[in-house]
Amino acid sequence: MGATFTFLADLLQEAEPPADGILSRTIHQDERSKFVLFGFGPGQEPSEHTATMPAALRFLSGRATVRLGIASKEAGPGTFVHxxxxLAHAIRAEEPTVMLLVLFKG
Known part of the structure; x- marks a missing residue:
């Protein structure tokens, strides 16, 4: 039996940020990880929260402020966060922003 895979040629085409609101789309999930693509409209800010597993963020476009515990960092295309x-964290999109979230299970 052949291995299965996920192939998306352009992640930015998969998560066009809405004018107002947040788009989230799971693009891959297996027993070890989950990949969720987010599109944030300008000014969107999900409430501060924590995750029960380690996670990584990779910003693909736009500009956002990321709160990590008590630290506040500016993020843009190419920014990586583990x-x-x-860890309590929050994200505020300063402009239309696309971000990939990776959750590492067990």
């Missing part, structure tokens, strides 16, 4: 499980 977070341990349980």
């Amino acid at each position: 977070m341990p499980a349980g």
Whole structure:
């Protein structure tokens, strides 16, 4: 039996940021990881939260402010963030922004 794979040629085409709101789309999931693509409209800010597993963020376009614990960092295309499980965090899109979230299971 052949291996299965996920192939998306252009992630930016998969998550056009809405004018107002947040788009989220799971693009791959297996027993070890989950990949979720987000499109944030300008000014969108999900409430601060924690994750029960380690996670990584990769910003693909736009500009956002990322709160990691008590630190606040500016993120743009190319920014990478790794977070341990349980770290309080929040994201505020300063302009239309596309971000990839990777959750690392077990």
